[in-house]
Amino acid sequence: MVLANKLDRNLRAAEESSDGEDYYEVTDRSSSASVIEADEGGNVISSDDDMSDASDHDDDKIKAQMSKVSFGALAKAQDALSSKQSDDNVEEKEDSDSDAAPHARSSKHAPAVQSSKRMVSRKRNVVEVKKPVFRDPRFDNVSGPRPEDYVVEKRYSFLKDYRASEIAELRNTIKKTKNEGEKEQLKKKLLSMESQQKARENKERLQDVTREHKKKEKELVKEGKKPFFLKKSEQKKIALVDRFQNMKAKQRDKVIERRRKKVTAKERKNMPDERRTA
Structure with missing residues (x-):
């Protein structure tokens, strides 16, 4: 019908x-x-x-x-x-094709298949504009040879005074602050600034030791002797000795006690647990 x-x-x-x-x-x-x-x-x-x-x-x-x-x-x-x-x-054929997996790969290691019917972007770079490259002439080789690290630190030594004044001002702010939440945040910030300052001082001390050693070795090489290069561990030891020599007695005792506690806690952590006896 x-x-x-x-x-x-x-x-x-x-x-x-x-x-x-x-x-x-x-x-x-x-x-x-x-x-x-x-x-x-x-x-x-x-x-x-x-x-x-x-x-x-x-x-x-x-x-x-x-x-x-x-x-x-x-x-x-x-x-x-x-x-x-x-x-x-x-x-019917189109419906059956749409049900199949689109662009299935033969294996996971096979390259991905991209459809040729993908729409092309209408945006075109008619006139290609060069991306500006910013440079600092103070640290660029075009402006001359790069100065040594200690020379740069000497030129920007005023930053040390600026950081020290920031730390002092932050301490005064902590004393005047009554809100406990704000005081805790300021204390964390102060602790971070002090730790950064100590890290800079240790780095400068290590650089001073290396610089002095290189200066002595250059003089010995001029005399006809072979150069001797310090290991990193030896440099750290010399820097640590120099640090302790420049400390006061009370400061030295505090640092030694803190280091002793740290070593003891590390040894206790590495010790095996005591077995239970019946």
Whole structure:
């Protein structure tokens, strides 16, 4: 019934569009095998299961209409049905392709597959603008040879006084602050600044030791002796001795006690746990 109704609509549209054509009675000729077939007596037989199950009344109606239809209208109806069927097949294929995994790789080690239908950005660099490169002429080789580290530190030694004044001002602020939360934050900031200051002093002390050693070795090399290069561990030992010599007695005792506690805690941590006895 569905195919019969569809064919009926297509035939009516074809009859309206095929004015002026010659009509012939269809007897023993048959149209395309995919739509209509005729037996030896001229009876129209449908190739689909729906046409075979249709009633006799529908068959007679189709026969009467087909006997009056021209070959041109019949061809147009056939083209319309075949084009619609092909469109349905294309849609089904697209649906099946969309269900599949997009751009699946053969293995995880295979290169990624990029679709060629990806939209290209419309932004274009018509005139390429060079990115500005900023440089400091004080530390650039174009302005001359780079000075030694101790020379740079000497030139910027005023920063030490500036940092020291910051620490002193922060201590006064902590004393005046009454809010406990703000006071804790200021104390953390003060502790961080003091630790940074100590790290700078240790680094400067180590650099002084290295500089003095290099100066002595250069003089010995001029005398014809072989140069001797200090290890990092030896440099640290010499710097530590120099630090303790410049300390006062109370400061030295505090540092030694703190270091002793640190070593003791480390040894206790590395000791195995005592076994329980029955």
